[in-house]
Amino acid sequence: MAVSPRAALGFVVPLAAAVALCVLALAYVAPGVDLAAMSRGVVGPATWPKAMLLCAAAAAAMLALLKVLELFGLRSPREAAGDGDEYHEARSIGVIALLIAYGIAIPLAGIAWATPVFLAGWLLLGGLRGPLLIGLTSILGSVGVLYFFVKLSLMPLDRGKGVFEQASVALYRLLGIY
């Protein structure tokens, strides 16, 4: 079983990034704190996180090395990884972007307004094309979410800022939630 360069690199790059992150984090475990003065014997507040970061970096480095050896045919592949062909790249970037946009929109527009827009976007990306189905699912789904979480569970979900907050309150009153 040969390892394709794309699959191996797709594996090595995140591992190298993990090693770099761990090494970087080691320098920032507790900046500005005199850890030596706080340590008692062999242990101190930074002992555990440093040990975990070192172990993570060592394991990731070893794994990356083994993958490089596999890439050059110096070792038979042991730990298989998909080459990513089963994923639709554009859609995967689209859903991640939509998810991040939803997260950013919640404190600005409030959950009441961000949710139907997110639902409509997600359903479109998911391949649904019927405007009635998308519209009904988005609106009724959002109303259901608001009733369940705000009215029944009394969760103080974000109402947004400025006009969005006023619009959220007005919507809650209209729906009988407030």
Place this chain on the structure above:
Amino acid sequence: MEALAAFAQGLGVALQPLHLGVMVAGVLVGVIAGALPGISFVNAMAIALPFTYLMTPLVAMMFLGGIYVGGVFGGSISSLLLNIPGDPDSLPSCWDGYPISQRDGPQRALSIAITASAIGGLFSAFLLAFASPPFARFALTFDQPEFFAATVLGLVSVLAIAKGTLLLSLVSLFLGAAIGAMGTDPLYGVPRLTFGFDVLANGIEFTVVMIGLFALGEVLEYASLRLRPDFGVRQKAHMTVLSLRDVWALRGSIGRGTGIGSVIGVVPGAGAAVGALVAYGIERQVNRRRDEFGTGVEDGLAAPEASKNATTGTALIPLLTLGIPGSAAAAIMLAALMLHGVQPGPNLYTKDPGMLYAIFASFTLANIFMVIVSAGVARFFGTLMRADPAIICAFIVIFSVVGAFGVRNNIADVYLCLVFGVLGFYMRRFGFPAAPMVLGVILGPLAEGYFMTSMANYADDWTVFFTRPKSAFLMALAAGFVVWALWPELRHLARHLGDGRRR
């Protein structure tokens, strides 16, 4: 006798309308989530976790326990009707179960599966109720070094089942432990790994990590797949419990499966998938019709079905007696208890035995109600499959986001959840197991706490972990797990060296 009386009392509590209703609702959610290919019951448990804030610890455990029991079986419905396992633990059910479904109709296959699962689950629930209290009494003699050793055992046992992905699991586990160390150190009050972000000073809630890695990661993966399977089910599937004569005919495979599952359930890190695979493998070795396996042998379906549900009760023994979750599902239950300030461990058996026996009784009842609920879900499975997965995934995202927000009513937790969701997606994509990271996030701080207090109590003498007999035994067991996990690599290396010498 005392245990029986306590169990009867627990049964009375579990049968109260609210408790019973919550448990049945959990079973329903679990069976549906398990039956839907691409949506795991662990996903459902992770989403449900923040909502257990609104419940008492007992009700939360009943709800999550219901999802767990129902979810472990639920995957078999799609295995038997579609030949697509709803969850990894239902894979062996496809091998002989689907041919039975094709040959004798889905009713026969479903009836064997539900009967075997219920028997395995009931036996396991009884073991949990009657075997865990003596074990907890023994664990009461533990001090900090023993708890540290037990936590180390829990951490390394993740590796024991990660054969073939050992280093990947290690990276995931250590990164999880590092994430768990973020925030203000409880002993010294020093903020660690906060990178200047105030939001990280309180640490990262493991609930948020779980929702992100499991629920969002899974949904993102499903939404990104190029090809999605066609889940067209046209017929209605009826399910009944097997007659006593049929059960008697399958007694060998059900008995073996139940025994294997009950033992595997106790092993931290193993769980239902390993239980089902091992039971199928052993049944294939010992059954007199072993040569026909794969063509629709009923014993080949009964054994893994009994085994996977037999892991559910015993999997809670290390969780409740030592506070060590051995699987992602158990980790979520630990999180639910900790959210309410309940620390599982031997002391819980003396402090609140009433709650524990009510949980045991609820687990037992869940295995009975699983039969009724599964029959209903199987009947309407075709209708369920007509729901577009995009709609289901969209609502999972919303429930996950609201759930993450609800943990501390803080938008920062939503951002962290999204970050872990994207991370979970890429981990799945590159074959990094997410469960070790979650266990690292949960067990890491526990291990650190036990380690630091051991060092403080025993004059910074680290040999204490190896000189106290019980601690040394647990450490040796942990070392045994590591050797077992490394065994294929060591054998490969030895063969390689042997070949070199011969040349």
